[in-house]
Amino acid sequence: MMDPTSSYFSGYCMCLILLHMMTLTSEKLMVTVPKGHLVARVEGQAALSCQLSPLQSAEHMEVRWFKGDNSQLVYLYRGGGHEVNGEAAPEYVNRTEFVKEAMGEGKVTLKIHNVSISDGGPYRCSFKDTDFSDAAGMNLSVAALGLETQIHVQVPVSDGLEVECNSGGWFPQPQMEWRNSRGEVVPHSSKSYSQDGARLFHMKMTLLLRNRSESIMCYVCNPVTGEEKRTSIILARGICKCLFRGPPPCLCGSNSMTAQFLFCMICSVTLLIVYVPFRIRVSISDPLFSLYNSWMTDVITGVAFLTLFFTILIGYLIWSLRVL
CATH class of the missing domain: 2.60.40.10 (Immunoglobulins)
Incomplete structure (x- = not known):
């Protein structure tokens, strides 16, 4: 017959073993990526990070980044410090930087410099060891802020x-x-x-x-x-x-104002052309000669004043329209 004390002890040990196995199962090693939306600017820099969970060194592992559904290789790191960038796609050669300072904690980051629109899309980060292999995906969105509107x-x-x-x-x-x-x-x-x-x-x-x-x-x-x-x-x-609403042309813009000014000038010149022949026919002995002569002076003065006034007015209105 088994000793009750031994039976209790055996049961206790069995419980500890089962609990330990459950803990190991719940802490299965896997690859994780940061939560949130990953955005990079055109001609800027993108950082693609991934992490082993629970924390474990990845220095002895092989780490790869792939792009798209066709698994296009972007970067390869082989355990033991052997970095291979030459196997990457042509558009990524000499534009990638592998950050491994935190590899002892299972964290790695791939930086892509001089980001272009074609760099946007899905990526996968994979870790591989002799008895372990896992990968996690992320999506990179590329954005450009436009020029002045x-x-x-x-x-x-x-x-x-x-x-x-x-x-x-x-x-x-x-x-x-x-x-x-x-x-x-x-x-x-x-x-x-x-x-x-x-x-x-x-x-x-x-x-x-x-x-x-x-x-x-x-x-x-x-x-x-x-x-x-x-x-x-x-x-x-x-x-x-x-x-x-279409008011008089002289108020509606520089071209119409110029046309109005030219119309006024043409009317004044036409008046002079019509008046001068009649003025020449008037004899100096005519009692109204001085009146005609004075009227001629007034007309010329009036035309000169109107020309100056419209020139200043048109210049001011054109300047006001340009400011607005």
Whole structure:
């Protein structure tokens, strides 16, 4: 018959062994990657990190990075300090840096320099040893913040004033919209985009304004980073009325004002041409000769004054329009 004390001791040892085996099972070695969205800027730097869990040295292991579903090799590190970068795809040669300072804790990082749009996509990091092999995936998003946004006022059309917003150098395709002074979205008239050789997006958007005078803002936002650029233009009420309601031409722009000025000058010159032949026929003995002569002086003075006045007025209005 078994001693009860020995039986209890054996059972206790068995429980410890089972508990230890469960602990080992729950702490199975695996590869993990940082949580969160991995984003890199065009011409910037990307850091692809992976970690053994639980912590364990990876100095004796083989570490590889692959890109895409076709498992294109990006970088290879062989245990024992043998780094191989020459087997990488051509577009990654001389652009990668292997950071191994924390390999004793199972953490490695691959840095990709001078990031291009083609570098974006899924990656896998794998660890391999004689009795262990595991991998983890991550996704790299590449983004580019566009150049300055510009708004141009086009030549007025019959039913309103057309404004155009241009912005280039974006990736991926940005969100682009018109907004008024209250931040409300204003429906655009047209929107188009193109891509250059570097796959960067260039955006163009137009808006037809009908009988309105307000601040119009062109809003462009990168959907990956959330970064945005805004450019506003303020349309003066007087100019809008001139463009939309059609008052006398002299108030509606530099070309019309010039035409009005030329019309005034032509009228004055025509008056002189008609008057001078009649003036020559008047004899000096005529009692009204002095009156005719004085009237001629007044006409010339008036024409000179009007010429100077319209020249100053047109110059001021043209300068005001350019400032607005």
